[in-house]
Amino acid sequence: MKDFTMNAPKTATPAKPYTYEKSQAAFQRAFQVIPSGIYGHQGPSEGCYVPQTAFPLFSSRAEGSYFWDLDGNKFIDYMCGYGPNVLGYLDADVDAAARKQALIEDVVTIPSTVMIDFAELLVDTVASADWAFFAKNGGDTTTLAIMTARAATHRKKIVFFNGFYHGADPWTQKLDYPGVLEEDVANNLYVDFNDFAAIEKLFSDYRGQIAGLIAQPYMHGNFVDNVVPDEGYWQKVRALCDAHGVVLIVDDVRAGFRLDLAGSDHYYGFKADLICFCKALANGYNVSALCGIAALKDAVSSISYTGSYWMSAVPFAAGIACINKMKALDTPTLFRQLGTELTTGLAAAAADHGFNLSISGEPSLFYMRLADDDSLMLHQEWIAECVQRGAFFSSHHNHFINAALTSADIARTVEIAHDAFSIVRANHPEMS
């Protein structure tokens, strides 16, 4: 039997795991008055996949790359609010811009010109943007995108890549999900990413019926290795869309501004017709944007689409400060460096303990999985040990980097990973 512990750092004495008494008590309160207690990623519907007791449930404050839970435990946060935290929590520059605007006006009967300033900045920044339309959810922009594709082409069908996520509206869901009707998804067509022959066949089979193709810039699905585009794939898809008059929609809600400030289509060397932004747009202030090419401006203008808070000035002011700071820091380069440093360190720690940690996707949005056990149970066990020692990872979702993360945070995270691997190794003598 090989002794893997000899490879672990000499100082590695696994810390006592965090406990979550106050979080659990708060959850009992929440469960009385909120469906599922907590909805979304941290709720039981997803939580059943993770060792729920290993995770904190409620936060008490957040700053920079950290948050603290209700029990006072501190976490280095690699989920970043599932994306919005791009510069660090409580970023001084973004918050100052928001506070300044809040003293002037926010939601008013007629908009502030800060809406124009923000649209101009996006048009200057995003390669495929000739215009910008603002809303609140990422899903508002994906819904408007498919409506625009249909209005422009007078066709019905929308092509999706298997493993997609484009929001929570019924048309983005699956037929067997509660509350979803066959009519909601009747015009959805599905194809595998990176399989160009399959998409050619689909476009041929449904010639003249396909309004749009909607896609994340690369596949960052849950529970599976993330998949980046093959060399030349997007260029071929772009040409095929042009040949068939299909509107190419990039859903950059998750990856947007993390790979390239000019858009993830620009990063991969092609140009979207419509591009959806949300999470990283304003460091957490509530705003989303659909941007697009001039040729689709009349189509989007023809659609009846608005919401109560869509002209809020404070998120626009925050968004301007956020984009300008991302430019000044060159966050895409920084995130690639930090993500590479972290994932290299984690993979090396795994190897030191005789595990194989598979890293996929782009470094700034990396997905990871212990490849020693396809059931992912071993992976979940390791994640649970990391979380309980202060490295907040997800067991099934891609991660996020923010600009407040430091090399010291990464070094500490790798130490925690070592501790967690030691414990998992000790728990599984049968694997040695």
Next chain:
Amino acid sequence: MKDFTMNAPKTATPAKPYTYEKSQAAFQRAFQVIPSGIYGHQGPSEGCYVPQTAFPLFSSRAEGSYFWDLDGNKFIDYMCGYGPNVLGYLDADVDAAARKQALIEDVVTIPSTVMIDFAELLVDTVASADWAFFAKNGGDTTTLAIMTARAATHRKKIVFFNGFYHGADPWTQKLDYPGVLEEDVANNLYVDFNDFAAIEKLFSDYRGQIAGLIAQPYMHGNFVDNVVPDEGYWQKVRALCDAHGVVLIVDDVRAGFRLDLAGSDHYYGFKADLICFCKALANGYNVSALCGIAALKDAVSSISYTGSYWMSAVPFAAGIACINKMKALDTPTLFRQLGTELTTGLAAAAADHGFNLSISGEPSLFYMRLADDDSLMLHQEWIAECVQRGAFFSSHHNHFINAALTSADIARTVEIAHDAFSIVRANHPEMS
């Protein structure tokens, strides 16, 4: 010929109308980078109904019951951001609560317990609420409501009242609208409000197929007199829904908290199964809520539904402060008094000039229309003269009252109305 001017106040020398050079210049900038320049109510798609040149297009600041446009013109605002301004712009208490929370955390990977506090407050406040689910748009909650009705009943059809507005999602739109498919509206059934025999027939014709009925508490449509429920109507509809197992959904996005802090269903003496809130929830901070009865908690919990910013703590903190202040001020009673004072004054001013101003709907959300001309052109002309003198009304939409509005504001508004009636009268010698 009767001399109507003799009835006007002696001091009435109509002020020089406002002009909007800076607003118009800003619109030219906006038009370059934003579809339609401005979307929503003030945009050209609705703006074509109003004398566009009579309205300011961009605001420079807002406080209390006023906003100022880019040209420095001051307006007494009866649109209140189309609803969100319920306590007055820059309300000190709500803004202080929001600022305090913003220094702690807003959008974080796991939620703040302020989410629980807000849910508990809504459950305590809203008569039909056993739970609360938070999102960003009113439309997020109407969509979740119909999904919940379908998940709970395993039926497809949704009943709407003709003249409805339930958001901008494709299922809420009309088949001939750009980007809307027949599949989007295939399960919508329509019936006239206050026609109980018609709804009985519909429920009978589609027995066992109707999942839900969605309705505003009364009809506040655009361009038409608003219609309150006939005595006993809602009670009969409630009983019919019970008999047929149909989920009764009240869309209180617009009227919510303005008629009754316990919900507009409570105001009219019935109980909704699901109730949708948004605009008046947090004085403009971006949050919406679906509330409902205990029997539907499992159904809503079963649905996959989330968004990037749905756990933002700042809007929850603002919402708590807003609801507590609305309770302390008893805003529904205040709004009824202020709305009655205003509409009485406006109708009397109209009569003084020989016009018939028809007031409909509830006083806190009154709709008005000059009944002397069914084309509404005369009404639009009068509205334009009011707006250009500082009383910001809509020519086609219901209005809103906020708690910062004073009797002095109302007196000044009635003066403006007199001036505007004088001008309209002078412009139309053929009517005398």
